[in-house]
Amino acid sequence: MNISLIDLKRQYASIKDESDEAVLKVLNNAQYIMGENVKSFEKEFSDYIGVKNSISVGNGTDALIIALKALGIGCGDEVITTSYTFFATAEAISYVGAKPVFVDVNIDTYNIDTTKIEEKINENTKAIIAVHIFGNPCDMDEINRIAKKHSIYVVEDAAQAIAAEYKGKKIGTLSDIACFSFFPTKNLGCAGDGGMIVTNNDDLATVLKALRVHGSGENGLKAYNILNNINEEVEEDKSTDNTVYNPLKYYNYIIGQNSRLDELQAAILRIKLRKISNWTDKRINNAKFYNEGLKETNLVTPVVEENGKHVYHLYILQSEKREEICAYLKEKGIATGTYYPVPMHLQKVFKPMGYVEGDCPNSEYLSKRTFAIPMFPELEKEEIDYIVEAIKEFN
Numbered sequence: 421m422n423i424s425l426i427d428l429k430r431q432y433a434s435i436k437d438e439s440d441e442a443v444l445k446v447l448n449n450a451q452y453i454m455g456e457n458v459k460s461f462e463k464e465f466s467d468y469i470g471v472k473n474s475i476s477v478g479n480g481t482d483a484l485i486i487a488l489k490a491l492g493i494g495c496g497d498e499v500i501t502t503s504y505t506f507f508a509t510a511e512a513i514s515y516v517g518a519k520p521v522f523v524d525v526n527i528d529t530y531n532i533d534t535t536k537i538e539e540k541i542n543e544n545t546k547a548i549i550a551v552h553i554f555g556n557p558c559d560m561d562e563i564n565r566i567a568k569k570h571s572i573y574v575v576e577d578a579a580q581a582i583a584a585e586y587k588g589k590k591i592g593t594l595s596d597i598a599c600f601s602f603f604p605t606k607n608l609g610c611a612g613d614g615g616m617i618v619t620n621n622d623d624l625a626t627v628l629k630a631l632r633v634h635g636s637g638e639n640g641l642k643a644y645n646i647l648n649n650i651n652e653e654v655e656e657d658k659s660t661d662n663t664v665y666n667p668l669k670y671y672n673y674i675i676g677q678n679s680r681l682d683e684l685q686a687a688i689l690r691i692k693l694r695k696i697s698n699w700t701d702k703r704i705n706n707a708k709f710y711n712e713g714l715k716e717t718n719l720v721t722p723v724v725e726e727n728g729k730h731v732y733h734l735y736i737l738q739s740e741k742r743e744e745i746c747a748y749l750k751e752k753g754i755a756t757g758t759y760y761p762v763p764m765h766l767q768k769v770f771k772p773m774g775y776v777e778g779d780c781p782n783s784e785y786l787s788k789r790t791f792a793i794p795m796f797p798e799l800e801k802e803e804i805d806y807i808v809e810a811i812k813e814f815n
């Protein structure tokens with residue numbers, strides 16, 4: 421039996437007819453940028469998450485960069501985040517000119533250790549980026565309590581956590597700004613790159629929208645006024661087409677970038693968003709089978725934070741014999757992956773910041789032990805049984 425970590429062909433097969441139709445419709449309409457599908461998808465995403473504003477962007481990394489820029493974070497500022505995440509979280513902080521400050525993780529949940537955040541806060545600290553790693557929600561009450569006490573922002577990196585919940589509330593609603601990625605292998609993935617930023621703050625939403633498209637037009641002017649505390653009515657943009665032929669497009673008010681979700685991706689994502697609850701249930705069910713099957717082995721299975729709903733973007737195990745077990749599973753046709761082999765504070769690019777081995781011991785320990793086994797909604801029970809048996813044989 422050959423089982424990959426994620427099988428996107430199975431997912432496509434399950435939505436082929438509606439996806440093909442939607443894509444062809446976009447091609448026929450020839451409105452490729454900021455068309456009806458993008459507008460509708462943003463609205464549907466807001467309804468799904470339960471937020472006021474959703475701003476789609478080119479990818480999850482841009483979502484983080486634009487979010488930090490909208491909060492006015494840049495040179496001289498510090499942003500606290502976890503040392504155990506995908507590189508983009510830390511990269512976005514450095515990209516806007518700020519300094520990433522890494523905090524070690526909780527050894528059980530792999531999420532930021534909230535007891536170690538406060539000691540890293542100083543007068544330059546502007547925000548905490550909480551990463552719900554592998555789809556497992558962080559302790560948001562504690563993070564928000566600390567942030568409020570020190571008047572700093574909270575950004576959620578929810579790239580791996582769509583549909584996850586904390587105390588019955590959807591991930592993405594528990595911070596000033598939350599960022600999602602639609603990279604194909606994410607739980608809600610498109611057929612290319614895509615991302616989303618959500619916020620309940622209308623002024624932030626205006627600035628975010630301006631930043632994603634060159635700070636131009638009516639929205640750019642509104643953003644300029646917000647950022648400069650100017651209280652002045654901005655005349656409504658009455659043109660029906662605000663993308664290609666709008667003359668206001670060539671009046672620029674703030675320095676932004678070009679990072680938009682395209683119409684083809686939005687058309688596909690609208691179809692997939694309707695399936696996400698069902699797909700999430702299936703992931704959770706698959707995780708239950710794994711947990712149950714691996715109970716009697718000496719492998720460490722995922723631990724969910726109290727009050728959290730884990731959505732198993734990845735199903736992560738720990739073993740002191742990681743390399744051997746992964747090689748054994750490979751022989752059996754079972755794919756595995758290492759997430760993440762190098763914690764952020766030990767990445768070569770951050771070497772000049774002066775971190776050394778031992779600064780984040782839990783992250784370092786986990787980086788030598790964790791590995792992912794196949795996890796996706798369409799995974800069959802008999803495949804799960806086969807994987808569990810193979811792991812037990814190795815044990």
Ligand SMILES: *Cc1c(COP(=O)(O)O)cnc(C)c1O
Pocket residue numbers: 479480481482505506508509551577579580601602603613614615
């Ligand atoms: C995937 C991911 C990102 C970046 O998203 P892209 O769409 O690939 O740019 C950021 N943070 C985390 C935790 C991720 O998993």
